[in-house]
Amino acid sequence: MKIAIVGAGSWGTAMSKVLANSGHEVLLWVRENDLLDQLKESKRSYYIDIILPEGILFTGDIQEAISFSNLIFNAVPVQFIRRIFEGLDLRGKTVVNLSKGIELSSLKRPSELFKEFGAFRCVTLSGPSYADEVAREVPTTVVSAAERIEDARFVRDIFKTGYFRVYSNNDQVGVEVSGALKNVIAIAAGIIDGMGGWYNTKASLITRAIVEFIRLGNCLGAKPETFGGLAGIGDLIVTCTGKYSRNRAVGEELAKGKDINEILSKRKTVAEGVPTSKAVHELAKVFNIELPISSEVYKVIFEGKSPWQAVEELMSRSQKDEINWLQNR
Numbered sequence: 001m002k003i004a005i006v007g008a009g010s011w012g013t014a015m016s017k018v019l020a021n022s023g024h025e026v027l028l029w030v031r032e033n034d035l036l037d038q039l040k041e042s043k044r045s046y047y048i049d050i051i052l053p054e055g056i057l058f059t060g061d062i063q064e065a066i067s068f069s070n071l072i073f074n075a076v077p078v079q080f081i082r083r084i085f086e087g088l089d090l091r092g093k094t095v096v097n098l099s100k101g102i103e104l105s106s107l108k109r110p111s112e113l114f115k116e117f118g119a120f121r122c123v124t125l126s127g128p129s130y131a132d133e134v135a136r137e138v139p140t141t142v143v144s145a146a147e148r149i150e151d152a153r154f155v156r157d158i159f160k161t162g163y164f165r166v167y168s169n170n171d172q173v174g175v176e177v178s179g180a181l182k183n184v185i186a187i188a189a190g191i192i193d194g195m196g197g198w199y200n201t202k203a204s205l206i207t208r209a210i211v212e213f214i215r216l217g218n219c220l221g222a223k224p225e226t227f228g229g230l231a232g233i234g235d236l237i238v239t240c241t242g243k244y245s246r247n248r249a250v251g252e253e254l255a256k257g258k259d260i261n262e263i264l265s266k267r268k269t270v271a272e273g274v275p276t277s278k279a280v281h282e283l284a285k286v287f288n289i290e291l292p293i294s295s296e297v298y299k300v301i302f303e304g305k306s307p308w309q310a311v312e313e314l315m316s317r318s319q320k321d322e323i324n325w326l327q328n329r
């Protein structure tokens with residue numbers, strides 16, 4: 001098959017290798033001119049340590065990428081999707097979204113954005129998948145999710161390598177909520193690491209985060225069982241514990257008392273959890289639900305709250321029964 005990938009950061013680039021290894025003809029759209037030259041010349045990227053296989057094509061022309069195939073993978077970070085895709089003719093196109101977050105200006109999930117832009121259908125691919133490890137062909141499993149299970153299975157079956165296994169799921173909302181929220185929680189995990197790397201606290205974080213996934217997911221129409229799967233608990237574990245997470249790294253810097261603008265100004269890569277924490281904060285207000293951990297992450301980032309105070313407040317909330325996860329508070 002011919003497949004275009006839009007976005008040549010770490011994930012789009014690693015995905016170009018997986019798809020080429022699966023026997024497909026791949027065209028990668030690269031935004032940065034210097035990176036485009038470098039990829040054409042050496043097949044290496046400055047976003048990720050990789051040497052791409054022969055045969056992958058590169059372009060800096062977005063129209064060329066969109067015309068290349070009816071199958072388009074998106075790896076543009078969520079806050080930039082509108083800027084890149086709005087106005088393009090996506091009629092008849094299947095978009096496979098790889099990005100994890102919620103657009104701040106509209107509070108929409110990526111699949112909602114691609115529908116708004118006229119795509120024929122959008123399938124979401126998400127799960128525990130550090131680009132660095134996928135690039136090294138480390139055994140990895142993810143979920144392909146769509147409203148219609150046939151669409152999810154169609155994308156699942158595109159992958160034909162021994163190291164990248166894809167499951168299908170028809171709860172696209174749950175998979176997208178998971179991908180967005182896990183980035184916010186990964187920042188909290190980094191804060192814990194920066195404070196002392198406490199294992200008890202990290203386990204509590206991961207477990208109680210699932211309550212927030214279920215609570216927000218319930219408002220948006222997700223199925224709770226999705227959060228026990230690869231896109232939910234799977235991605236939460238990898239991002240909260242793994243050394244490669246950029247969101248977790250941002251949290252570690254916050255714990256040192258650094259300002260978010262200073263932290264972000266030194267980074268070349270995205271930390272989707274930063275804008276997503278704001279979007280989630282807005283969604284919590286819209287639905288009148290409490291998302292205590294996500295809310296504290298938002299306050300640490302955007303209101304300059306001390307991470308120590310945030311932890312103290314989370315620990316001194318009113319007493320509760322553990323069950324009844326759907327209750328608002």
Ligand SMILES: NC(=O)C1=CN([C@@H]2O[C@H](COP(=O)(O)OP(=O)(O)OC[C@H]3O[C@@H](n4cnc5c(N)ncnc54)[C@H](O)[C@@H]3O)[C@@H](O)[C@H]2O)C=CC1
Pocket residue numbers: 007008009010011012031032047075076077078080083084098099100101129130131132268269270271272
């Ligand atoms: N890197 C990873 O391990 C994984 C990343 N993802 C998700 O994939 C998405 C893409 O992330 P990465 O490839 O990691 O990005 P990256 O952090 O490696 O690279 C930054 C990307 O943002 C783009 N960008 C920067 N400024 C832009 C602008 N003004 N307009 C349009 N694009 C701009 C760059 O061209 C580049 O493609 C994110 O949503 C991320 O959460 C999902 C799974 C794994």
Ligand SMILES: O=C(CO)COP(=O)(O)O
Pocket residue numbers: 100127128129130131183186235238239244245246247248270271272
């Ligand atoms: O989504 C990821 C792994 O599944 C990558 O997480 P980070 O964006 O925090 O690096």
